[in-house]
Amino acid sequence: MSSVPLTAYLMLALILFCIGLFGALTKRNAVIVLISIELMLNAVNINLVAFAKYSLNPGLTGQVFSLFTITVAAAEAAVGLAILIALYRNRQTVNVDEMDTMKR
């Protein structure tokens, strides 16, 4: 099963991370921004699991770590969406560009 090298996983994770990052930094829709952040967190999960299996010192804790990450990511998404809803109620928009009343 070790035909796929670790580097491939890592590259995948890195690409996923960058896609997520790109989305989080460029998308106008706040929901998509939040989802993109989830994507970044999932990239980390891939890393963790891959490392847990293939690294120099493989260990189970990586998978445990990823379980915690998934949980936390869920909580974060929940909080993020809740805040977004509150914001939407007041501003009637989910456009990130418009959320710049405070600056300078």
Added chain:
Amino acid sequence: MLQMSWLIPLFPLLSFILLVVFRKSSNENTAWIGVLLTGASFVLSFGAWLAVWQGDGIKVEGTWFQLGERAITMGYEVNPLNALMLVIVSLVSLLVHLYSKGYMHGDERFSVFFAYLGLFSFAMLGLVLSPNLLQLYMFWELVGLGSFLLIGFYYFKPEAKAAAKKAFVMTRIGDVGLFIGMVLLFWQVGSFEYDEIFSAIKNGELSQSMLTLTAICIFVGAIGKSGQLPLHTWLPDAMEGPTPVSALIHAATMVAAGVYLVAAMYPLFQASETALTVVAVVGGVTAIFAASIGLMQKDIKRVLAYSTVSQLGYMMLALGASGYVAGIFHLTTHAFFKALLFLAAGSVIHAVHTQNIEEMGGLWKKLNITGPLFLIGALAISGIPLLSGFFSKDEILMSTYADGKYGLFWIAVIAAFMTAFYMFRLFFLVFTGKPRGSQKGVHESPSVMTLPMIVLGVLAVVAGYLNTPWFGTFLTDYLSQGPVELLHADHHGPVWIPFVATAVALLGIGLAYMIYQKGSVSRDWLTRTFPGLSHVIYNKWFVDEGYDRTVVKGTTGLSWLGVWFDKYVIEGLVAGVVSGVQALSRLGSEMQNGQVQSYGTFAIFGLVLLLLIAALSGGYFS
């Protein structure tokens, strides 16, 4: 008597303090405080002089403060030279005090004037009593203060203000020279004491160049104080002060302090031929230069002022030509006859309320005491035989010739001619002929003013007999008790010199008589014949203007340059830094544009940059 000589300067100081306390008193009897206390000084001085005459002397010193291993001392000393000076200073001061009682009558700051006179007398007597250079320097400056205060006595007059400032600053320039010389000597000798300096010179502890340097530096101090070229311009302006002040300070005593300084430091000068030559040349040139200006001045006091400058030049010339005794001798006689001339001029001004000689004339009869006294003074200064000036001037010419300085000798002779001419120009214009201005209510001065003049008149005649080739060289014998080795103690120059001197004096008087009394020579003869030269002379050789255009303008220009530098360069740099920070601040808040995504972008950008720099500079991939 000598033990009490430390009291000599303290009496006038007491007078100063008392009069400052009573400055508001309108009672003019406060003048008596000054007169009495100065009188006490005079008595003590005279006593000291008599004691010294008998070969006595005293020097008392105590530590003033400790400078490392060296003690800086203060004290007093009476030796032949300064005992003579003490008598001259305290006597003239006493007489001027007395005279001022009449002259300053009615002035609203009457007591203040006497207070200042007391301050000056204190400083001048202190200067003379000093046993070391430092103490001399201190009193030297204080004398300048007295002079400054008295020139600026009429503080509300802009001219007086300017003159006072000019006097202080010009003399300060000289003082700095003295300061440098003094300090240099200190590091060579390790002391400010005259005695130690002289013995060090004697033992050859100083190099020749150092001797010359210090001597010239000290002479610069004398130049400033004695109004020698090129620092003479303050002295004529100083005539803005009340006339008694001119008599005391700017004729008899303070301006002679420069001569006294050179005399007191004479062994130093003797050790350097160059320095002596400098002294002689400066003196000689000043003598003829100032005399030339005196020819055309219209202000009675200014003529006398230039005459003073010229006579001081004579004294310097004498000293520079190894005529130590001659210099001191002329200092003594000059003190008397010049003080007399000034007081007489003051009496004239007191009477006619103008200083312009063109507005005077025909006062001989109205001022029947002042007139003859003025004439005595004029004859004395012109060097008419049997009067004091003749003997002292003769001696100067003699020593100059004997010293081999023939050029300077002839300059001195020409200056003597000019002296006689301008003095009698003055005399004829003021006292003879017809009144040219309103002379209503002109009357002779009160006796409190004439009495001092009479005393001085007598002295102007007899002072010459202190040292004559005919009756005995008392002064020479007296001075040779002092620390100075007299080189040309009895130089008998060619016998024709007195005759030449008398001849040029008579010639000068005669010419003045022809022009101003008889009118046989036209008054504008000189002006017409040499228009350029006379223009230059009339404008005092444009020295003031020259200074104004170079030194004054230059200094002011530098000052403006500094202000510019301060404002634009230094503060500009500061402003640059400030605006730099502000620009950074603006940049910072521009970046903070409220877009959370750009915040993230900046963060990622920063992170990537960090990684990139780390990767490139860390050497991981090399």
Added chain:
Amino acid sequence: MSTWLLSILIFSPMLGVLVLAFVPSHDEKSIKWLGILGTLFPLGTALITLSAFDMSSDKLQLAETYRWISYEVFQSKGEVSYPIFYEVGVNGLSMVLILLTAVVSVLAAVASFSIKKNWKSYFILFFLLEMGMLGVFAAQNLFLFFIFFEITLIPMFFLIGRWGYVEREKAAYSFLIYNGVGSAILLIAFVSMFMKTGTMNFEKLTETFSLPQEELNAVFITDGYMMGMLIALLIAFAVKLPVVPLHSWMVSVHVQAPPAIVMIHSGILLKIGAYGLITFGAGMFPEEFRSLAFVIGLFGVINLLYGAFLALTQTDVKRVLAYSSVSHMGIVLIGLAALNEAGITGAVFQVVSHGLISALLFFLVGALYERAGTSELNDLGGLAKRMPILAGVLLAGGLASLGLPGMSGFISEFMAFLGLFEKMPILAAVGTLGLILTAVYVLRAVLAITFGTEKEQHETYTDLTSAERVPAFVLLAAIMFIGIYPAWLSDMLRPALDVILLGLGG
């Protein structure tokens, strides 16, 4: 009592703060008098300290040491503790400056009568300032010195910013930032020395730095390090002194701050710079200081001439005096650069003398400003008529400032130049030009005010009141006392200065 004497002295102004705290702020009269009384108490304590002070001893006196803070540092050689003590003490130099502080503070408090508003907070800040100044001179370690040094900044900021003239806030900021730069450099240097040597005590530091170079190298104290530290200290104190080109803050403070505060500022605060240069610069790094002597002397002459040249054409008498202070501080540097008894004594004399003289002059200018509402030379003139005493004292102060013998200014200039002429005669000769210029600008300013024809609006002016005469005459008397009897001061200073000179090997 005597074991606590110095601490009592340092914190004595706080008594005034405590008392004032309980006086209602509308009771202006009591506040004014308490303000003066509050400065008299430190003066009394300072005099008691003086009587307890043994002038002939070169040891630190009335020293107090208490453990204060300690940092434990683990190093390769084990745990090293970095203790900081509360250490105070006096030597001749600091005693003189403490006395100066106490005296000038009393007189400035009297001069504060011209303050128009908020007396209570004014005097509370004033007392804090005095405490800071006393502490600076009594501190015996770098930490304490720095703390008191900074303590002086804050009250000054308020005093300038709240009670000053039109551009007061700008001046206050300028003061704060410039001095901040100085103290920033100071702090870095102090901490660095602390970390290298493990002590902050002056004497111990001096001892450490005078160890043989091999021993110093072992603790990473190289030649270059010591030179760097000295330069840092020089720059830091150059801001305070101030040395051209770091002087512009001081000019604006002189012009904008209330006169009573300028008395303190020019009279004492600037002197902290000189004190620092002597105690830290020359005292701790003698060898390096010696090698920099020419530079210091050069800056001294530049200061002297630059200040004098700029003072020549200023039209505001406050600015004239400000640049005159720049010029006079040059003499301190000149004296220090000479590295001999005469020079260093001259520098200290100049510190004291200029403290008194500038206090006097600013007091008079303040009194003048209160009457005339201006300090522009062109608007003044002929005041000798209506205010003969003010004019007279102003003239006396001016003469003292230009170094007239018989006044303290002469002694200090004389000694400083005497010192420099031994070592660098040419530089010194250039510097003497400053003596002439000083005479020119002082007389120009003083005569413009007092001489000349009186202007119409001056007819209502009154002379100094009897309350104002006290500071004027006391200062003048002090100036003349030092001028006539310098031995009093030089004897007190000599033991302390000899220690420094011994280090300098001069």
Added chain:
Amino acid sequence: MDLDTLLSYKWGVMAPEFIILGVATLLSVLDLFMKKEASRKPLAWLAGAGIIAALVSVFLQLDQEVTSILYDTYRLDFFSKAFKILLLLGTLLVIVLASSYKKEEIDENRGEFYYLLLAALLGAMMMASSADMITLFVGLELLSLSSYIMAGLERRNKRSNEAAFKYVVSGGIATAITLFGMSYVFGLTGETNLFLIVQNMQDEELLKHGFLLVFAFFITFVGLTFKIAAAPLHMWAPDVYEGAPVPVTAFLSVVSKTAGFVILIRFIIITFISAPAAPNIDGEVMLLQVQPYVMALAAVTMVIGNVTALRQRNIKRMFAYSSIAQAGYLLVPFVSNSSLLFELIWFYLLAYLFMNIGAFTIIQLLTTQAGSNDISVFRGLFKRSPWLALPMTLFLLSLAGIPVTAGFVGKFGIFMGALGLEPAHYWLAAVMMLTTLISYVYYFNVIAVMFFRDDEGRKISVPGGMATVLAFCAASTLILGVMPGLALDFFYGNFDINEFFMRIEEVGTHTH
């Protein structure tokens, strides 16, 4: 792992956390059952009491040996005790502010406010007590998530919403970055336990991946600096500080920042203390190798914070930039690797706690009563309420680092750290000093507004709780400035820094 093992742990060492957890749970339940319009004051009292109880229990633990349970996921050592005191103290003061925060927008959520604060505190405390990446991360997220909600607690306030949203997004990205870095740390060492990571760092094999390690270090480090608001992840701070309710701002600037330093020290110092340098750079450990870069970050943070603060007219924003700058200062001892690191950071954070919460107390009073955040609310404060102006001056002076305040001693210590080791970091000290100078301008600007401007404004009434906080903070700032020995001696007397690196082997556990 069986029940016996589980029971064999000394659960008592977790007493402070249990107390906070219990109180938070209790509060949330009580809040549910309380009437909507009932005053939530009792909840605040309860929360305060809980924190005090936790504080007491931390103090009772001072003599406790180093204890580790659950494979180091929970550690009680000097570090956790020392910093928990700060966290608890800070939150206690914030609770008082929160209970006095008079704003209609927040009234309906006031109950949540208290237990979210406690939850955040719990997260922070877990970080202080953990030596395992997983629990560190969970603690961090507990703190973060609670903070996100608190920032948006004024539900009807657009600014509050916006602040919360920005905070979530920035925080999410930061979390992802941190985790990404952590995943590499894990990947290189195969462990999540910090001590085991250190052990594996010595591995020769690892040297081949030198850059990867540095890469992981930087990513994790930058991610973690989000909490302390240091460059480059600092830009959220001004907006969030401005929009969040004042007590939350105070919490973020003090407690959350302290927690940020806690995790930073715990994670970075233990993990990388003996990490090897990259192969072709000899004789150095990695921490020294990366030192210049981290220093640069610290310098940039100081510059950005102080310079940008100059332009702020909004007092909360100004304090946000000030807090960025302070983070920069605090990074100096962190990066200078001095052994004084712990006490310096601890002391500075203690001082910072007092001065910043004190300042925010006054800001809260003024801004809520004036309904504006503009700096002009301070106009003429000295005339109106001298007893507010004086402590505010003290806090500002302390923030600026003027002597006789705690802030000065803190800064002095930081310099000791920066200049203590060879080679001394003069340039970093210089940057710090210069930026401090710049900070004078804006701190003193507030002072100038208070003292030099006149305003006919009203007198400010101060509720008892706030007055207590104010007095306490002012007194502490002053006392720590005059007698810093009190705190330092307490630190040295009770804490042994060696505990930090002391690995406690648990018998018969953890086998692969």
